[in-house]
Amino acid sequence: MHGGDGLKTQEIISLFKEKNFRATPQRVAVFDYVHEHRTHPDAAEIYEEVKKQYPAFSKTTVYNALSALAENGFIMPVTIDSLSVHYDGNTKMHGHFYCEKCKKIYDFEVQEQSELENFTVKQKAIYYRGICPCCKNT
């Protein structure tokens, strides 16, 4: 196991159909990868890994799938690292810590965040950056 949700392909497809989200094998594979690997992968990593299973996979499709999945709330984009957009299968509100040394992204719990009057808020993100405990001791 990878520490994810462990949803079977059929369950993922059902999830998509509930939201009238077209269930292509590519979208299912990207969803599955992001949910099974809670290390905040970016498009490049997802492309490399998913291609091992599905050799015909295109990079464009990864970008399309990620955008569509994020738009529909199936995954959460993390723009903490300005180089590339990372994605998180955990869509519940939580914070992200970016270690400037090892570049790893850590999750942490946060309290409920306030609303903004008159604004339609679709997504809230809390990003911290600095040095993680591991890298402090080296």
Add this chain to the structure above:
Amino acid sequence: MHGGDGLKTQEIISLFKEKNFRATPQRVAVFDYVHEHRTHPDAAEIYEEVKKQYPAFSKTTVYNALSALAENGFIMPVTIDSLSVHYDGNTKMHGHFYCEKCKKIYDFEVQEQSELENFTVKQKAIYYRGICPCCKNT
């Protein structure tokens, strides 16, 4: 006036020297632009605008200056929009709202955010995204 701090060149240079930050005219100009234009400009905008005053300006220098200024706490990077890094002259803790329609970034107030045990936190950011009041009514 642009709504910024209104620091004179000499004051900016003093500010730099206090922190042993080498005061080149380019760094002063970039600092000045970011502090006078509180619209969260990115490197491209700063380059275009500052070049009007100083034609010999190089894009590399803008990136160098922005990194160095951010590293020393003179400005704050805003990675809310995955396309480019924006910069904020206001380094006091506050939130940023990104409108997905008009792409404008709004500031808002936030409460004190919690610390993280064992982590060295150098920077905290709170990003919301969605639709701003202006764009809702169109």
Add this chain to the structure above:
DNA sequence: TTCATTGCAAAAGTTTTGCACGTGC
């Protein structure tokens, strides 16, 4: 004088686009 910074061009990397083809519903 010295060493950090600048400026230019070229490279590296991510993301987008255009368009023909394929496929879920």
Add this chain to the structure above:
DNA sequence: GCACGTGCAAAACTTTTGCAATGAA
């Protein structure tokens, strides 16, 4: 069947790098 998704290559962008020249301290 039709609209939407996919795949490929090329384009568009942002940011970084290498290196010689310049200038702040």
